[in-house]
Amino acid sequence: MRRLTTRDRLVIGLLLGLPLLFDLVLVWATTLASVGLSFTGWDGIGSIKWVGVANYKELFTNYPPFATAIYHNLLWLAFLAVVATPLGLLFAVLLDRKIRFSRFYQSAIYLPVVLSLAVIGFISQLIFSRDNGALNALLGQTGPGSHPVDWIGDPHLNIWMVLLMAGWRHSGYVMVLYLAGLKSVDPTLKEAAAIDGASSRQTFFRVVFPVMRPVNVIVGVITVIEALRAFDIVYAINNGKNGLELLSVLITDNIIGEASRIGFGSAIAVVLLLISVGCIVAYCMTELREEKR
Template structure:
């Protein structure tokens, strides 16, 4: 018995990794970590450092302190419209596209006829890049040959949906929401499939209506999905670039912070230090939204 107990104890003890195991783990963990440092955090830290310089990419790097930020907030007229557009982008995706995606997920989860067809059709825009969505938006909203003006029969004085700065931001937001809704729908649909059916049955037995069951039983169980959707919505709202650049290069009412970064760093001005300052502002705003949202969700999870 003692020998058998000793063997079992040896089997249950912590496994010792061989030199080969440690080498494999080092490679599998080290390469992704190294790539993350080189591709993500390296350029990020470099941008932070360059934002305090007046470097143009050719001449010597000149330290200017906070001069780039002072000029950005006071003497750069495109900055504040771009900030407003980014916030509008974030609000539209978060308050319109995301709830609509949740509604579609709920309807499909109930088992409507042709649900597979609807699911595939609504998800189809997700496989397209935002640049392609921008080209599709041009085909739909173009002033002279657009499908929308053709449907409306507005040929004598067609509406310039993409040229009018009071209208184009909303048209582009509709195109971006078209893509974002399908992504949100799939995420929520996966979460709804994982909800325990007994919870709904118990709520129905207690006399709860379908609306009460959803908001008081189903939606709280979707908290992990809500976190994912919230973070994705913030990222999509703040990193938007492709679609507006495909429409009119992010000008005439479609200014975004990401476009300003590109125009200053790789444009004719080649103001790498100034463009880096805009990139740092975008980074801080993005991290602020994401960290605040995650902290609130973690606190809510602990209080449950």
């Protein structure tokens, strides 16, 4: 075995040390700074004042948009987990069977993933706009005497329209991940299940899907992250207001808004961090228990 030279150690140190340094500075340092600032009152210009848990007290007792944003983020997570993720899995299963034009379908379904959520937000405006939207035109509600639906202006409707667009993008991402997982499954497992008399449905749910547990964990974590970091699409539509309030929007409005409240915005960011970590840890623990069984 060749012994490492000084040059080898230097190269390894740079390759490992620089990414670690960037991670510590850009992720962990800023995270700890946000936690510290959440206990202060600071407008970004004057002196930093220690206020203890006052920001958290105001957040939970005297800030109505917070409860609405929590509800919307959890609704976002539920929609992606219950609707968009299974839809992406269905697409992957169908395309894995090598149907005709599968390459075309795969590209078409994956196309929204290439676009940013901000672009998806602009597309949403083109589709759901009250006066010139494609959906109202398709329903014949754009001419004189018609009653067009305000899909993205009505606070009771717009969250569902945005979820449809976000789910459209998320399902393509999930499809690609599950396609890769399906390609890695040993074909002999399927053949053994078929010999034992298992149907295609039984083979998938009892043999193939459990084997893809690592992919399931990745998809679960990505789903949580996508749901809780959502920002671009609602900000592109109406700045995250009038029924589209999210935690990320409240953080932005309080930190870089007209009345900068960096300490209060940091408190919201800490709550979002705790929710994210809690959901991911709970999901991973559940998957690990199932794997041990």
